Amino acid sequence: MVSIKDIAAACGVSIATVSKALNDHKDVSETTKLTVQETAKKMGYFPNSQARALKTNRTYNIGVLFSEQTNSGLTQNYFASVLDSFKKEVESAGYDITFISGNIGERKMTPYEHCMYRNVDGVLIVSVDDFVDKGTVELMKSNIPMVSIDHISENHLSVVSDNEAGMRQLVEYIAGKGHTKIAYIYGDSSDVTSIRLRTFKETLVRLNIKIRSEFLLQGRYHDTKCTELLVKQVLSCSDRPTCIILPDDFAAIGAINALEELGLSVPEDISIAGYDGIVLSQVLRPKLTTIRQDTERLGAEAAKRLIALINKEITNDSAPVSVKGSLLEGASVKNLNR
Amino acid sequence: MVSIKDIAAACGVSIATVSKALNDHKDVSETTKLTVQETAKKMGYFPNSQARALKTNRTYNIGVLFSEQTNSGLTQNYFASVLDSFKKEVESAGYDITFISGNIGERKMTPYEHCMYRNVDGVLIVSVDDFVDKGTVELMKSNIPMVSIDHISENHLSVVSDNEAGMRQLVEYIAGKGHTKIAYIYGDSSDVTSIRLRTFKETLVRLNIKIRSEFLLQGRYHDTKCTELLVKQVLSCSDRPTCIILPDDFAAIGAINALEELGLSVPEDISIAGYDGIVLSQVLRPKLTTIRQDTERLGAEAAKRLIALINKEITNDSAPVSVKGSLLEGASVKNLNR
């Protein structure tokens, strides 16, 4: 590889001058700056990021940790979308991303150790399921600049999807269609789940709709089989719900299947609603009524905040950023009015 | 951060000895080795990967390039799954992965430049769509160790899903069910597509089934809308096909929708088959008959080959590795016999 030294030799100047010229410092003449930059280009020079990082203590690398048990984050559309927009945003600022995981090499590292080893400038923590993970906790205690998505905790920057507004909007929409018997199969316990569940109940109360415990069942995210069983269970009530809210769009497929098996059709006999608004939800028939989470903004916002934190333009204690979703009105919720 | 120097001071030895002790060299006594390693652990030492890389010319970083136009690779289950298993495999050998993209920082880099800048030890090229990309070509001409997935070219290691065997098996299965009027909506032009298309035709010939050009339509991968239109088109033939093979599982949803719109049911009226065998295919109703591509092995195999290449245990000209898929028999293809 051609290094700064080679350029220096070619231009007849010192390596210091070359370095400064390339980094556009003020204390080097325009003419030398130009010749240096030109020969650098001509010789196919590219800075050695390791050497630079060693000196500047900046790797321009951001760690991404999927905090999860099932190691399925990447294959799930919601998280993949968030990551995708995060990636685009940080890349435009010159950062690359590194996946942080517990198993690097023979000698296992904790996520924290992995971050230290790679000297990431910051880290994004994506909360796929609940934060039981010990390694994640250790990392969060450290003072590496970090921002988490979908999880709020003290002294940490976070970007969250506004599940409160989302769930409220969804329930209001469904109730507006005349439904009063609304079941909710919610996902694995997590921050997100509890907010949604709480809001679900609160909204019912506010709308003067009775909360029935038999209509509230704990399910699992992205699990069609589990959802299928629970849908059947909730439909075995003597007084059936007219609408069922599922943990997410993918799980909704389980509901559709269960209903079909029971000889019920959506939305004529039973209405359903999903959550997430992934692409899939809009190609299913009937098109799913769901809350679209703004993955684009979630990722981008997280990236911007993290970079600002790294540059010390903001501090840890800034308020969480809440990203609103939007209702995607499909055809899976029947209008019971008239 | 605690460095090798600190440990040296603490142990009363030189940094050279510490380095050797930590790397388990032979020319350092067992006792010092032990004390060094212990104090290193006690002091919370972690090697600085940048410094190490600078010296050894090994970053333990592998670049991953999704060669694509639509920038959607990550959000598609098939590629995400391949990446996931690739990641696991390389991680167990101590490598991290870096996404290679064309847009890093203000000053745009080509993929090749990005690789040089980050000094990746090797690179994985995942062929999402066709290889028209100029940047990808430049990268492939370089002599960075690389392996590509689903694309074969001269002097390059590659791991490919056995689309020939897959398509053959699928067609034979369908024909075995008594179908002779089989349509095939194939995806965007690419290596993969042409192999599938060729095999489709060859297999029909071998089975003495007439190839009808009106049953062969070019569609697009992962595009339900497009698939929907093409399905309608192919069904407008006076002599309809009894079975339609779709470009992939996701696109198959478009077919299901089109058929439903036409008042036709799967598989009673028309049979369909997908390709990929993603999770989705097995939760749809009817369960899709499809070819499951072994993403697990594709990723793992690519990782193993790449690492072997980096370690110079194999050379560039080794034969491509072909990974067999398997037929997932769903309920979307009707048995026409008897």
Add this chain to the structure above:
DNA sequence: TCAAACTCTTTAAACGTTTTCGCTTCATTG
């Protein structure tokens, strides 16, 4: 005219490693 100030450049140290080579010891051998 001379010091001061400015502009541009270079010297040299530093970042945290790895690794070659030489230096001590000390045991083994003939």
Add this chain to the structure above:
DNA sequence: CAATGAAGCGAAAACGTTTAAAGAGTTTGA
């Protein structure tokens, strides 16, 4: 007992950068 060799350790250079400080040369101001 001298010669040889092995084992263990350290000094120092190197990887490719950045940057503080000093130096050289030119311009300015009184």
